[in-house]
Amino acid sequence: MVGIVIVSHSNLVAKGVKELALQMSPEVNIAEAGGTFDGRIGTDISKITDAIETVYSDSGVLILFDLGSAFMNTEMAIEFLDDAMKDNIEIVDAPLVEGAITAAVEASMNKSLLDIKEVLKPMALNKMP
Template identity: 40%
Template sequence: MPSVSIFLISHVRELALGAKRLLQQGNDQVTIIATGGLEDGEIGTSVDQMQRALDELPQEDEVLIFYDIGSAKMNAEMLIEMNPDRTIAITDAPLIEGGYVAVMMAGFGDDLDTVRQKAESSYHKSR
């Protein structure tokens, strides 16, 4: 059974790496990758950087993407189109709260759809 990896995308590199550090506390056995900012250190997102991060994961891993704001989602959608042979989903769950639940569920061995649904439903219940 494939593992679910968590992919964090932010417009700021430090935010992506800080979120990864925080979420990794939930389960250090779950793979979390993070990317943020542009190559020159400015604020933004880069599909090229996202692709390089994705390429670090085993091909068979399922990937759940969390993002900070809208244009990161647009780039994540482009990344999915560029990788039709991968199983990748995007969630609208919050980067931290949803990400933490996703890490816990992935650690229990849940599949991608279940991890995504749990992350999204935990957010809606807390509102």
């Protein structure tokens, strides 16, 4: 089953989005990487890498993020992973809450990583600038 990672500048936001998504699909592996290791607002490459490794499976990992710098740090985090894992990870620019819930529901139906990404694509087009 595809794993999901929620990347947010706020630990509370990341935990809350994870909690909502798990309400819809409790069997899905979801990890959050919110805030910095010392509790500040921001993102942390090590936290993102750890979250990816926590939910990783051969089915892949889908990552959702809140702001542009979270995207950049997620890209850097992926660079630290084993080469075999890198091709099995997708970052998706979709609304964080709605995207996470939709991704979790799709993952719970054993949809592939690429199928889930396709379902989220129209949401990305509607994301506020």
